[in-house]
Amino acid sequence: MAKFLLYITLTISLLPFFAVSFSPESPIDRRVLVLLDDLAVKSSHSLFFDSLKSRGFELEFKLADDPNIGLQRYGQYLYDALVLFCPSVERFGGSINVASIADFVDSGHDLIIAADTNASDLIREISTESGVDFDENAAAMVIDHTGYAVSNTDGDHTLIASDDLIKSDVILGSKNIEAPVLFQGIGHSVNPANTLVLQVLAASPSAYSANPQSKLSNPPSLTGSAISLVSVIQARNNARIVVAGSLSMFSNRFFRSGVQKAGSSTKYQKSGNQEFLTELSKWVFHERGHLKAVNVRHHKVGESDEPAMYRISDDLDYAVEIYEWSGTSWEPYVANDVQLQFYMMSPYVLKTLSTDKKGLYSTSFKVPDVYGVFQFKVEYQRLGYTSLSLSKQIPVRPFRHNEYERFLPAAYPYYGASFSMMAGFFIFTVVHLYSK
Missing domain, CATH: 3.40.50 (Rossmann fold)
Structure with a gap:
């Protein structure tokens, strides 16, 4: 009985190996x-x-x-x-x-x-x-x-x-x-x-x-x-x-x-x-030249979770893994012409993805100063290879009222003009009221 249980345990432990090897x-x-x-x-x-x-x-x-x-x-x-x-x-x-x-x-x-x-x-x-x-x-x-x-x-x-x-x-x-x-x-x-x-x-x-x-x-x-x-x-x-x-x-x-x-x-x-x-x-028969894309992901720089929406001018990371069937297994696909579009009616951002030559393609960019519903789009077509068409929709919102900067460095001349106007008006009022 103990020997039988040993055989059962060994068979169950090898099931994942069989699944990977034969399926x-x-x-x-x-x-x-x-x-x-x-x-x-x-x-x-x-x-x-x-x-x-x-x-x-x-x-x-x-x-x-x-x-x-x-x-x-x-x-x-x-x-x-x-x-x-x-x-x-x-x-x-x-x-x-x-x-x-x-x-x-x-x-x-x-x-x-x-x-x-x-x-x-x-x-x-x-x-x-x-x-x-x-x-x-x-x-x-x-x-x-x-x-x-x-x-x-x-x-x-x-x-x-x-x-x-x-x-x-x-x-x-x-x-x-x-x-x-x-x-x-x-x-x-x-x-x-x-x-x-x-x-x-x-x-x-x-x-x-x-x-x-x-x-x-x-x-x-x-x-x-x-x-x-x-x-x-x-x-x-x-x-x-x-x-x-x-x-x-x-x-x-x-x-x-x-x-x-x-x-x-x-x-x-x-x-x-x-x-x-x-x-x-x-x-x-697709033993060669067949591509697949997996693990499409995007998030803000410094974070790991995918947000429900982005804000204009956010910095974000985009990544996707692309593999090619070799006839027996999936191997990393290596190319330098895979491009990403950040698209709304027309591409606002067009970036060539960099690869680590292990299947991972990634890039970083700043969300344009336009709000609306955008798409991450990868349309990849190359002679002899199956085409890839990836699309993921994401809204982009403007700044909220409390997210704007209180003082803009570029506006300091205008701030100075306003305060000098107030100071001049105060001096003029004092002089006008109290002078004979």
């Missing part, structure tokens, strides 16, 4: 629904899927036209992310349609879309809703007569070796991807005015989009670096989307294939596809 507050989406045109894609693209599984994702594979599929049940979403590897599907089964996928993203969930040369109108419509437009010519492919990949098929310039990657450590990791990425599929355009969409993999200036089986009768609608091969979108609610114009680039064959770009003598034993798409999947 971190993680932002990563774990449940992923993968919709396929053909279940054979599950094996032909197994390297990509295995990389997700090895990082803890639970993949559920379904045919895109399965009549029993759905994204939610009883108002609750069943999955955290959706992967569409079904470029030719004309209509989804079950309750999934364009509107339900748009609602899925609007609810903060992530999406990967892989189109191809046989992309259906349904997949094109979903991509358009996401912010990118595929070439309207259904038979078009991206062709590059100078940036193609050397292959055994002479004259096939639709197999492209692209190395025009976005320069962003947060999206593609800090390790450089040396080998070119193999791509064979359709291109899309990105609206330059849409700041939410970014080209991650672009075509070379010599590329164009056309039907490789027919002669050009008109100039192609998409040409040069305006052709995006892979794009990413980060919505205002921090949901992330990847749109690729090639399903083949995710395949085992492209992952394992050697690559040599035309005009280059360097031949790589393995393409950059696996490294590129693995790093990109880490970003889209």
Whole structure:
């Protein structure tokens, strides 16, 4: 009995440790629904899927036209992310349609879309809703007569070796991807005015989009670096989307294939596809570039309690802690461009927060000589990172009648003028009354 009680006591004492070790507050989406045109894609693209599984994702594979599929049940979403590897599907089964996928993203969930040369109108419509437009010519492919990949098929310039990657450590990791990425599929355009969409993999200036089986009768609608091969979108609610114009680039064959770009003598034993798409999947599933802000606080200088209101000209301190998810734990986020606004209709105070490089950002300032209802606002948006929007309202009052200074040093000349006037009037009165 004593031994049993010892085991119970030991187990209870270790519960907090288990809670910390196995239940971190993680932002990563774990449940992923993968919709396929053909279940054979599950094996032909197994390297990509295995990389997700090895990082803890639970993949559920379904045919895109399965009549029993759905994204939610009883108002609750069943999955955290959706992967569409079904470029030719004309209509989804079950309750999934364009509107339900748009609602899925609007609810903060992530999406990967892989189109191809046989992309259906349904997949094109979903991509358009996401912010990118595929070439309207259904038979078009991206062709590059100078940036193609050397292959055994002479004259096939639709197999492209692209190395025009976005320069962003947060999206593609800090390790450089040396080998070119193999791509064979359709291109899309990105609206330059849409700041939410970014080209991650672009075509070379010599590329164009056309039907490789027919002669050009008109100039192609998409040409040069305006052709995006892979794009990413980060919505205002921090949901992330990847749109690729090639399903083949995710395949085992492209992952394992050697690559040599035309005009280059360097031949790589393995393409950059696996490294590129693995790093990109880490970003889209919030394993990197995900920020959180905690412990927002403010108080008067020299105090520790947060007041109900401030008085004009008070000196105050503001602080917030910002952390970034590293894939396994929350690490301090270090930057020098986090700013605070003390805001009423417009910012009266704009301060850059200083950091101790351990996650704490802070600043001090004097409340402006204007009373009303103000807000502490932190609006932080940086390429590749989830945006932070912090707001805290606080009233600011004027001085009370008994809080003003009795004598102002700057007003001493006026005080002197007043007393000299009174003294002069007294002397004049005495002289006037008592002189003959």
